[in-house]
Amino acid sequence: EVQLVESxxxxxxxxxxxxxxxxxxxxTFSSYWMSWVRQAPGKGLEWVATIKxxxxxxxxxxxxxxxxxxxxxxxxxxxxLQMNSLRAEDTAVYYxxxxxxxxxxxxxxxxxxxxxxxxxxxxxxx
Amino acid sequence: xxxxxxxxxxxxxxxxxRVTITCRASQGISSFLAxxxxxxxxxxxxxxxxxxxxxxxxxxxxSGSGSGTEFTLTISSLQPEDFATYYCQQxxxxxxxxxxxxxxxxx
Numbered sequence: 379e380v381q382l383v384e385s386x387x388x389x390x391x392x393x394x395x396x397x398x399x400x401x402x403x404x405x406t407f408s409s410y411w412m413s414w415v416r417q418a419p420g421k422g423l424e425w426v427a428t429i430k431x432x433x434x435x436x437x438x439x440x441x442x443x444x445x446x447x448x449x450x451x452x453x454x455x456x457x458x459l460q461m462n463s464l465r466a467e468d469t470a471v472y473y474x475x476x477x478x479x480x481x482x483x484x485x486x487x488x489x490x491x492x493x494x495x496x497x498x499x500x501x502x503x504x
Numbered sequence: 505x506x507x508x509x510x511x512x513x514x515x516x517x518x519x520x521x522r523v524t525i526t527c528r529a530s531q532g533i534s535s536f537l538a539x540x541x542x543x544x545x546x547x548x549x550x551x552x553x554x555x556x557x558x559x560x561x562x563x564x565x566x567s568g569s570g571s572g573t574e575f576t577l578t579i580s581s582l583q584p585e586d587f588a589t590y591y592c593q594q595x596x597x598x599x600x601x602x603x604x605x606x607x608x609x610x611x
Binding site: 413415422425428437439440473480481486488491495496497 | 505540591605
């Protein structure tokens with residue numbers, strides 16, 4: 379069964395750090411780009427970061443650049459998000475998601491997030 | 505950054521209604537658009553990718569269309585299980601962005 383299971387969320391004070399993990403099973407983890415998406419309470423979805431299969435390319439939303447680091451361990455089938463200098467506005471449910479290529483035409487490949495974890499809650503508060 | 509604006513933000517409809525949600529991009533994104541459905545307390549579910557391709561296992565009453573800057577998600581005959589919030593997402597260029605969501609409620 380294809381599964382993504384996040385862990386590591388919790389309550390942290392402003393300025394603190396937290397490391398989220400996403401354990402993957404049911405597919406060849408090393409073959410896929412992976413991403414983190416967050417959702418603040420009662421709000422919409424926000425893409426946070428994406429990492430290439432071998433970790434050689436990483437992309438971040440501006441609001442977390444310099445504070446968050448996405449990484450992966452293909453031997454452990456795990457995705458991570460190291461979050462430092464946390465702020466109240468980082469409070470959200472954090473989802474990991476598989477970046478899947480639906481199909482490729484002669485010129486472009488079209489992807490989407492086809493598998494999502496259940497999410498882990500991060501609360502930044504004093 | 506590419507902004508996605510969904511309309512309407514809220515929609516009240518009855519079972520059996522035809523429902524259309526629009527997603528407008530602030531600049532052209534070709535067909536690099538996906539649609540998701542999210543129910544309360546659950547992770548999003550992929551419905552449509554490449555603007556108009558139905559994800560495997562998704563009922564055929566869902567369809568997507570559009571290219572460039574204007575896109576639509578249509579539910580041909582709303583079912584009780586379709587009451588949820590729907591999001592569009594552009595994957596044309598980083599930072600990837602989502603629309604603000606459209607909540608479909610029971611009339």
